[in-house]
Amino acid sequence: MVTESACNSANLSQRSICDERYSAGLYDDRSVPVLTAERDALSNAMQRAVVTFPLTHRISLFDFGYGTGRVINDWIEGQARQYLRSAHQELRLVAYDVSSVGLRIAQERLRAVGYEPTRPVRWETGSAQGYIAGAVRKRQPDVSVTVVFVHGCENEPPDVMRELALAANDGDHYLLTTCLYGSLGHVPGEDLRRDYFRQLSELTSPRGEIILCLSATGDLVEIQPEWSEKLAAGDTGGFPIERHGDLVYDTEIGQQNFYHVFGTELNDYMKSITTAGQRWWIEGIRYPGDEFESLETEQANYRLVQQANERKRGRVWSADDYREFHSIAAFRSPVGPANGG
Ligand SMILES: C[S@@+](CC[C@H](N)C(=O)[O-])C[C@H]1O[C@@H](n2cnc3c(N)ncnc32)[C@H](O)[C@@H]1O
Structure with missing residues (x-):
């Protein structure tokens, strides 16, 4: 039997870092668990997907770096269903993460709101x-x-991830693929990150939607010069x-954690996964500043984000644009009626 230590590379394994973080229970303590701009991004993509696929039986979502599902579960329970049409009888979310601790917490939380196992869930930590x-x-109903x-x-x-993802969706490509709260930023190395982008693109239907929420160079500015x-x-x-944007920060429980904050290289990543009949673009999600202590402060930040997005709409982002934001989202979407084209 192959053990965890065989899987993890020395002291940098995201699996061990995140298993420990989720076990400590402090990670999910964000006072505003889901940002309004994150919810908008998901809802708008879902609206586009149901226009593109009005008759499909199953709306499938793949979430890379799902963790405890903090953002996406809230949206699935709260908003996602309102966009579905009568043909859409199943909403399937495939939750992918290297931390079984995170996934198991999510499983317990979902059980608490009425979800039942379809068969015994088996964990191999x-x-x-x-x-x-x-x-x-x-x-x-x-x-x-x-x-x-x-x-x-x-x-x-990463192609193993793609194969697992497709197997979890009965071999079908996904209609919506997400990465929320910067999970791809924990992938070390430019080549590996590009490969993950490529595989996420390949597991998504060419007419499907992609939203990748990532940290931008306006985040962790105090430690970027040191690295x-x-x-x-x-x-x-x-x-x-x-390269520029790679850094190591201390987690809330004092672990050193590798992270990449994105700048204009993201434009190249997105171009490389966008083909004829598709378009990509960037939007701001959050302006820099402290964690929000109340909904009011989150809403004030959201208004600034909306104004900035309006100013930047339709153009390729520069290094200054990226530096303006703590978090951004990269979108890929088909050109067509769902995009007003
Ligand atoms: C910052 S957390 C975000 C969790 C969640 N998306 C949220 O909104 O709270 C990053 C997550 O990415 C996961 N992760 C890091 N590298 C990964 C990889 N190569 N494959 C899958 N998950 C990964 C970690 O285990 C962790 O759960």
């Missing part, structure tokens, strides 16, 4: 191979909502610091 752990479902848990291993190449200097000096302390 230290598995060196990704696998489909199981699923929970809630049947409602209009639609049945299923959440399938896929426990990945980051030491496997740029270390990179220039060739002394990165064994961390995979390769």
Whole structure:
């Protein structure tokens, strides 16, 4: 049997960092759990997807780096169903993460709001191979909502993630693929990140929607110079610091965690996964500043974000645009009626 340590690379494994973070229970303590701009991004993409696929039986979503499902579960329970039409009888969310602790917390929370396992859910905490752990479902008069848990291993190449994702959706491509709260930023190395972008694109229907919410260069500005200097000096302390935007921050429980904040390279990543009949664009999600202490402060930030998005609409973002934001979202969408074209 292959163990967890065989799967994890020395002290940088996201699986061990996140298992520990979720076990400590402080990670989800955001006072405003879902930002209005995140909810808008999801709802607008869902609206486009149901216009593109009015007759499909199943609306499928793949969430990369799902964690405890903090953002997407709230939206699935609160808003997602209102966009569905009569043909859409199943909403399937495939929850992909390397942390089984996060996924199990999500499973418990979903059970508490009426979801039942479709069959026993099986966890292999230290598995060196990704696998489909199981699923929970809630049947409602209009639609049945299923959440399938896929426990990945980051030491496997990203095409394994794509294969698992497709297997979890009966071989079908996804209508909506998401990454929320910066999960792709934890992938070390430019080549590997590009490969994840490519695989996420390939598991999504060409007419489907992609939303990748990421940290921008306006986030963690206080520690970026330190890591740029270390990179220039060739002394990165064994961390995979390769380029501007790579850094290591301390988590809320004092772990050192690799992260990449995105700038104009994201334009190239998005161009590389966009083909004829599709378009991509960037929108701001959150302006820099402290964690929100109240809905009012979140709303004030949201208004600034909306105004900035309006000013930037229709143009390719520059380095200054990225520096203006704490978080941004990259979108890919088909050209056609759903996009007003
Ligand atoms: C910042 S958390 C975001 C969690 C969640 N999306 C949210 O909105 O709260 C990042 C998540 O990405 C996951 N992650 C990091 N690298 C990953 C990888 N290569 N494959 C899958 N998940 C990964 C971590 O385990 C963690 O749960």
